[in-house]
Amino acid sequence: MIEKIILGTYTRRVSEGIYTIDLDTEKKELSGLTLATKEVSPTYLAKSKAENLYTVTTVDGLGGAGAYDSTYQFLNAVTEEGAPLCYVAVDETRQLVYGANYHKGEVNVYRILDNGGIEAVESLYHQEETGPHKNQDHAHVHYTDLTPDQRLVVCDLGTDRVYTYDVAENGKLTLAATFVAEPGTGPRHLVFHPTQPIAYLFGELDSTVSVLAYQENGSFEKLQKISTLPEDFTGENGGAAIRISNDGRFLYTSNRGHNSIAVFEISSNGEQLSAIQNISTEGDFPRDFALNSTNEFLVCANQNSDNLTLFTRDAQTGKLTLLQKDIYAPECVCVYFD
Numbered sequence: 001m002i003e004k005i006i007l008g009t010y011t012r013r014v015s016e017g018i019y020t021i022d023l024d025t026e027k028k029e030l031s032g033l034t035l036a037t038k039e040v041s042p043t044y045l046a047k048s049k050a051e052n053l054y055t056v057t058t059v060d061g062l063g064g065a066g067a068y069d070s071t072y073q074f075l076n077a078v079t080e081e082g083a084p085l086c087y088v089a090v091d092e093t094r095q096l097v098y099g100a101n102y103h104k105g106e107v108n109v110y111r112i113l114d115n116g117g118i119e120a121v122e123s124l125y126h127q128e129e130t131g132p133h134k135n136q137d138h139a140h141v142h143y144t145d146l147t148p149d150q151r152l153v154v155c156d157l158g159t160d161r162v163y164t165y166d167v168a169e170n171g172k173l174t175l176a177a178t179f180v181a182e183p184g185t186g187p188r189h190l191v192f193h194p195t196q197p198i199a200y201l202f203g204e205l206d207s208t209v210s211v212l213a214y215q216e217n218g219s220f221e222k223l224q225k226i227s228t229l230p231e232d233f234t235g236e237n238g239g240a241a242i243r244i245s246n247d248g249r250f251l252y253t254s255n256r257g258h259n260s261i262a263v264f265e266i267s268s269n270g271e272q273l274s275a276i277q278n279i280s281t282e283g284d285f286p287r288d289f290a291l292n293s294t295n296e297f298l299v300c301a302n303q304n305s306d307n308l309t310l311f312t313r314d315a316q317t318g319k320l321t322l323l324q325k326d327i328y329a330p331e332c333v334c335v336y337f338d
């Protein structure tokens, strides 16, 4: 079987836009890198059930979000002065797109139009005090996505907070709860357990995963905090992507600097993580990775060394084994299974 992967990239050096590549699950290999469409630094992307694609974009020097149809025909873009987004997510129920703007520190909400295009409906900025790290000079929104109960959860690396918003049908946001992480955590991305009311928060700045209990009122409570790095590592590192297996038994995180994927076993109630493996990504700066539909394979993108790495995953032990490295993919920062 062939599974198509869409790759988001920076176009600062050699990349030209959005690419696709095929994962052949019988041959256990990646091949066929193809430029799907030219675009300026489409760093993150997500598709709707209607098969439209929403991506980070820059048009004539203005940053924002763009929409494409299933054949990569450009629909429209909503842009304004300043940097573009760094994360996008689709809300099928309300037909909205959520965007995180790291540099401007904004949460953005867009309405999906009948033709698949988008229009802006909401934008907000967090005023809370910021963390102690040099990268926490102001709010830096890094992640905007849905909770299992259809609220919006926002990770703000600058304020060391995770915000939960109730979302009206028209996209307007009302704050429901705020979780304050330890100073210098730098909340980047978060994943929910598939069956338990638990979330796993990846701190970019201190390379940790916080296990959080998710309550009915939208608040989070910390249960555990664990490093994604080996104890003897003393170099620079920035946490990047976090993914969970479909069965909720294993958690995966990427370390930019140590250039590895850390694997954790999750206790049956979801509340405890135990480190079980740390494996090289065979490249520099693993910005993103994703599991395929069956969770048998993991594809990792090394942003600075322009290569993808393919691992096979043992469903019983959760551990990864290298299958392929040095698969060329320019400046890749987003791995999305279509």
Ligand SMILES: O=C1O[C@H](COP(=O)(O)O)[C@@H](O)[C@H](O)[C@H]1O
Binding pocket: 043, 083, 084, 085, 086, 102, 103, 238
């Ligand atoms: O993880 C990171 O993300 C931020 C935001 O991405 P950007 O594409 O909007 O710049 C990035 O600036 C930072 O270098 C990186 O570590």
